Amino acid sequence: MATLVLGTVGRALLGPVGGAIGALIGNRVDHAVLGPPRRQSPRLAELSVQTSTYGTQMPAVFGTMRVAGPVIWATDLVEARGVIGSGKGRPGTESYSYSANFAVALSGRAIRRVGRIWADGRLLRGSTGDFKVATGFRVYPGTEDQPVDPLIASIEGARASAFRGVAYAVFEGLALAEFGNRIPQLTFEVEADPGPVSCDGIARALSPVVRPADAGMSVAGFAASGGSVRAVLDMLADMSGGQWVAEGAGVRLAVPGAGAGTVIHDDGMGAKGPGRRNVREMAGEDVVPSSVTVAHYDPARDYQIGVQRARRPGGVRDDRVELAAALDAATARTLAQDRLARHAVERVRRIVTLGPEALTITPGNIVRIDGEAGRWRVIEAAWEAMAVRLTCVPLGQGGPILPASPGRIARAADRVIGATRLIAFEAPPLTDELLSAPRLSVVAAGGPGWRQAELAYSLDDGASWTALGPTALPGIIGVVSAVTPGGGGALVDRRGRFDVQLVEDLADADDAALDAGANLAWIDGELIQFAQARPLGDKRWRLSGLRRGLRGTEAMIGQAAPGASFVLIAPGSVRTLDVPIEMLGRSVRFLAHGLGDPVEGVQASAAVTGLSVLPPPPVGWRCRRGADGRVTIGWTRRSRIGWRWLDRVDAPLGEETERYRITIGDRVEELTSPMWSGTVADGTRVAIRQIGTWGASAPLVGIVGEG
Template structure:
């Protein structure tokens, strides 16, 4: 009689799928898919983590959510851009060069549902909120069979541009390369193949084209099927503790220890084959790995590579490692390792049974019990010879309790939101003793979130008809708004009465106090509405709210703005590294300058601001200390003290520098009806004759400078 032998071989990532295909006698299974000659096997974690750009590189099929490197499938040469800016009239121009690149990266060989975070050289390029940390255009093609050609690739390649249907890929348009050494960085992507974890059986069915069905409990949060189908299927079998069973015209991936049959070989043809009844063998312990290590990706650690190990006591030195291209937790990886080790130990025990014709339905891969023997066995080999059915059975391990494991220290890349740009432009006197020859505006910028760093800046002197580049904004300024209206105070003494509450732009900003020495040196100077203040104490009230006290008010000639602020007015801490100075032509005095800023968080459009140029940076300061000295003759001697934009500090024994071409004043004499006449004088005094005194009720004094007059200081005259 003919002999028929069917086999299902088990083992630690050995060759079970090939054996299962061989067991399907007379069935038509695509051996090019499932039983191709061994060459490239399953995925390796290092291959998934690195970006490639080589022809013939396999593209992973992503299930669940995984972090992968992808493959560059199209790119342009580096694109050089240059921008010339000039800080002011008469200043040399500066040409700045920048580089960008446009390219496409294939992400998955099957359709996906989206992309989460993106890393560039290990740092976040795109955060979990979808915000980019570096300026770039970005488009994602999900890999549908009807997806259109990318417009950028089409414009570069013309009619030859492929649509890459069935392949999910990302296109970066003009990715700025300054942060990456002017080269395309190594990118990795959090690819969302499916919105939920995927059963291992569903993955097996997908990679085999439906030739393998899955009946296993293992569910993977993320998996990258990379390499040939056979290697992927065997890896899934090892990870799930399952085996391949021929069933009809397909193969089933099966796990579990539930037995449908209990076998007893006593007296069933065994006499014809002596020595086969209940034969038990026990393999050497050295054949079982002493340690099993699972290498995996750990989503809790930004998909960094993790290692979990299971170890058994006893003899032997063999070690086994499974590279699992899956996103699993440390606990799950440890459980897989423990289960694989238990499978190896249980599999040492084998039993051979001799059965009669009535057991022909017990096929390879079936789970059975053996009468009088504890435990469950898997039928690994089935042979029928001389009317006797011979079954070779392998002991199955019992259920493995879930393991607990430490994932190790997490070192995630900071994911700081960028936010939109906050832009302020204003004119103030210089904060040192520099005497400017042209008006100067200060630009301070920040963002609504801590990740903001810089924005490109344009300005217009003609109401937007023509725009000039100012390069980029300076460092991140500390900005906010006034929470309530501050009280009035004198500019001549420290304000110990009023307190000012400020809401900063976000909780990442902070203020610090300063002692009297630091205040005297110019520390903690800020613009509050139109008033320059200094504060000695800063107390945090809540995450972004601060209370300022021990104040110096009306600094640098801004005493006219004291107490005029309203809630919501601007607060800007003025620091040298966060202030961009823009010098303007003299003809701009009396006009308004427009600004536009565009940062990487300003996808909705650039941020605008305006600044009125009143000349406060180049004009003399209003005189102070006006007083009236009545003469015996009835005349009035009006005197005042001039101030200088080149001498802010009070230095005893030294005259304040003039800082103008000559000393000159324009005095306006006003009557009760408001009508006045102007008198010019070169001295800080004016003698008002008794004959004129009756008609004049007030006097305004302005210092004349090279570029215009100062604001007025006024005094009312005493009645006669």
């Protein structure tokens, strides 16, 4: 570059000799200041991996690009300790969560905004600016007067840097649970300039010696990095199919198609006077590659690397070009096609020797040679023995924009995080664990983009709150839209139906899956399983093949009405809390705070009925009056455990002792076996409760003289 500039300045001050001297000096400057030609130009790999290695290059972003900048500041990970599953009579499990505070450099020049952010390839920040994981976030655009970030200032004190002139982002308290408790690999959609940018505009922003000229090619974005400014400018010229030429004290970009070109006459001048004319050289066909591959960032692929290729018959090698630029597939394919055509036509070299008047013609100039067809570009100019020797190549014709496909797009889903939906209830234990405190279940969801929320609970109606930690995995929560009455809980209900409305999808389950606990749901106090889930459209499903009133909830059969809550109890989706036995008959409030929730959070309440710790009500009412007039009443006890009845004998007691309370009219008696005998009139109401370790069951009700 300096070769052109100083050569021009030398000619202006000292004539042709000065121009030659200036060119020699400029060549040294090019190597010392701009870097030697062999230094790397921007490459795709430099933008694909985030690193905090000392000396890592920071790209200067133009237009809109996806970049992975270096981490320029960070603290140690922040550890938070919590207890999961604590409750009276049940030890809690210690849990640890981690978050990170750090800053990432985005661009070596000012930017306008940051759009989407990807973490390990998944969207961390969506197109609307919503984060999918809890974090604080601030962007500094890279101005010369930007302030010090308050978090960095609070930790670093007086030595805190504002990183003026560098665009960077600060994350405060980024939750790391979803990333294996480490800082994920982050890439950012950075907008530096609105709309497309031209190669000439990029060059002028990078170097003061570049003068306004032909705009050159326009790109959606560009990340200037690499070994030297010269390497970047060479890439910009190559992308535009042009060359840098001297102009005054600077250089400008000259591209084909700009001007008709100066007409020159080959005088055949040589060291000893006129020499031979029409010196033409042609390289062998093997110098032309069989294909040209252009790798680029494709905006249609969320700036993932796209590859377009142009081919020709013959040849044995591929010319691969890596452009740190955002291009659409059609433009990239056209570039490959034009480059392949240029390789073919530039096999020809036309050497022209002229007099001193041709000293104004420099490399990059477009000329017409008298007696030759078409236009030619000067690629080399030499001053030898008072003659100017120009080496020229023919200019090919740029082809039309060719249609091209970006290929299959592996785009990260941008799911908007909705408000948390929270359901809390007490259900019978789903295992044979004997609980010593009431256990409440909490299921939370929030739509496709929702992941988790932080939970708290209150035992005093909201007067005080205790942190419970995060919710479980997203559950499936819906609403019953229609109910078709069916049978009871003794057999599979093939007549009953539940129509439910929900966002997520459901699936069928065969007998083996049902036996393993699949498709278990909670509907307004009743535990059910369903074998078939038929889609009705508009996110409505019809559930059939029902197992009703499971684990002692048969009293709720037939109680559910349209509007009742539907909760699928799936592995990993239920968060539990054991509460003191003194909470029986009271309610526990739950509070969730998720990313999409209002400031006050989302609340739900669960009544503590004892369903999880009390024995289920007895069944099998039997009443018989003997010949002596005495009445014998019998029943069958049930148990909180042993529901699967694997040994085919009596279910285990599951309580400290076997006791019953029987209420016959106004009389109350306690028994130790499931039978009563005495005198009582027909029509008398009888209620039988099993007395468990923590209280009495719901009653089995019968009428004397019936059954």
